[in-house]
Amino acid sequence: MANVPKDLRYTREHEWAKLEGASVRVGITAYAQEQLGDVVFVELPKVGVKVTARQPFGVVESVKAVSDLFAPVTGQVAEVNGDLPNAPEVVNQDPYGRGWMIVVTPSGAGDWDQLLTAEQYEQFLAAGGH
Amino acid sequence: MTDTPLRRTPLYDAHVRAGARMVPFGGWEMPVQYTGIVEEHRIVRGAVGCFDVSHMGEFEVEGPAALAALQRLTTNDVAALDVGQVQYSLLCTPAGGIVDDLTVYRLAADRFMVTVNASNIAKDWSWVTGHGGGARWRNVSLETGLVAVQGPRAEALVGRLADPDVAALGYYRFARSVVAGVPALISRTGYTGEDGFELYLPWGETERAWTALLDAGRGDGVAPIGLGARDTLRLEMKYALYGNDIDETTSPLEAGLGWVVKPAKGEFIGRDAIEKVRAAGPRRKLVGLTMAGRAVARHGYRVLKDGRAVGVVTSGSYGPSVDRCIAMAYVEAGLAVVGTALDVEVRGQAKAAEVVRTPFHPPAVKKG
CATH class of the missing domain: 3.30.70.1400 (Aminomethyltransferase beta-barrel domains)
Structure with missing residues (x-):
């Protein structure tokens, strides 16, 4: 079973969300990167763009597939991982660390509680992950 | 889609034991990758890989x-x-x-x-x-297993398990032999652009030969290779994949396959129609594209020139050996010129591409 850190929250589209003070850092899970295989391209929004919970904010492409990235929370993009355009493979190597994608400043608090806990996400994966 | 159960090759159990990710392909349950497409691609270009193509x-x-x-x-x-x-x-x-x-x-x-x-x-x-x-x-499809051994170390590996004479086998030549005790038709052919062989084996003895190849090739760095890397390897050579790049709506002349059409030999099915295309000149041609950025041009994406649709992508991926995103596309014949600047529409955005000389990566097949 893929690694599911306890201190994160998750979407059913396999993004993780990490609360950092008033901000939320976002990436894709170990399960997601395993399913995608070698990541070759990540398309991310610019700083300042508004993203909406459960709506696509970007795209990740592997050799075989293209997949939308879904925002876990509504808010404004505060940071973008500038390393990914030149080193998309870090998404495979370190999905919960250097492979992070964006940091969002949430516009409200409600979305966070809608996200899956680690236990719920593990159950979701055990049930097939889709 | 029908509910016909997927067929399995004689190596199905071996793939599952090796941890392959199995996917449906052409009615068969096939390994798409073992460790990763890019890694497997590099093993074939740099050492030697074994492919199960028994589904053919x-x-x-x-x-x-x-x-x-x-x-x-x-x-x-x-x-x-x-x-x-x-x-x-x-x-x-x-x-x-x-x-x-x-x-x-x-x-x-x-x-x-x-x-x-x-x-x-x-x-x-x-x-x-x-x-x-x-x-x-x-x-004889279900009596015949097929294993491709491809890469610069393929000759050494197959030579060790079969007659050393296989080294003398010319490109697109074959011989009857024995591989690790299994009778084989050994063909110096492949779908990767590397030197190598395709081994036609009795269905029930295919796994014995497969296991022997992987064991004997350990020192050569051999690995089993999935269909994912088979696709990126053939794409770098601009080898056509049926159903993607060629089908019943495409002419051999559009696909750049005029070299296997020999009207001088006499009558054959399709000859008159193909000769009409030859006389008029094909309206579109299959070209190689490189993408300026890292977005992947995929099958079905539109090709644009100054915002006008001029063609369609038939295959596209990241090419590990060229370290760029590459594609094959049908474009209007007048634009099928090396150096032509085009765009590929990726998720509604025009991404810069260029018609380039192919193959994308220099082939290393056996000459002569």
Whole structure:
């Protein structure tokens, strides 16, 4: 079973969300990167763009597939991982660390509680992950 | 989609034991990758890899009418084929579209084997038996395992398990031999652009040969390679994939396969239609594109010139050996010129691309 850190929250589209003070850092899970295989391209929004919970904010492409990235929370993009355009493979190597994608400043608090806990996400994966 | 159960090759259990990710492909349950597509791709370019392609179809045809039947069915000149030689060829419709691409093996003066795409076995079987009358056809697809051994170390590896004579086998030549005790037809062919062999084996003994190859090749850095890397390897060579780049709506001349169409040999199915295209000049051509950025151009994406649709992508991926995103696309003939700047529409955005010389990566197949 893929690694599911306890201190994160998750979407059913396999993004993780990490609360950092008033901000939320976002990436894709170990399960997601395993399913995608070698990541070759990540398309991310610019700083300042508004993203909406459960709506696509970007795209990740592997050799075989293209997949939308879904925002876990509504808010404004505060940071973008500038390393990914030149080193998309870090998404495979370190999905919960250097492979992070964006940091969002949430516009409200409600979305966070809608996200899956680690236990719920593990159950979701055990049930097939889709 | 139908609910027909997926077929399994004789190596299915070996793939599962090796941790392969199995996917449906052309009606078969096949390994798409073992450790990762990019890593497997590099193993083939740098050392040697083994591919299970047992899903592919094989038909034998024999008798005094065999040559004439193949001459009528296929576009290339089968009479030019020596015993022990292989030929790349096409089956075409009367309208000049491509029914399938295939290789033709001359086993004896009046005996041949053709190898066809897995997804086309049923269609091709009814085509060849329907149009190749007079000859005796036999579908040996489910008796024949097929393992491709590809890469710069392939000759050393196969030479160790078979006759060392395989080193003398020329490109597109084959010989009967034994690999690790298993009788094999060893063919110096492949779909990667590397030197290597395709080993036709008895279905039930395929796993024995497969295991022996992986064991004996450990010092060469051998690994099993999935269909994912098979696709990126062939794409870097601009080898067509049936169903993606060629089909019954595409002409061999549009696809750059005019070199396997030999109208001088006489009548064959599709000849008149293909010659009409030749006389008029194909309206579109299959070209190689490189993308300026890292977005992947995929099958079905539109090709644009100054915002106008001028073609369509048929295959595209990241090319690990060229370290760029590359694609094959049909574009208007006037734009099929090396150096032409085009765009590919990726998720509604025009992404810069350029028509380039192909193959994308220099081939290293055996010469002569």
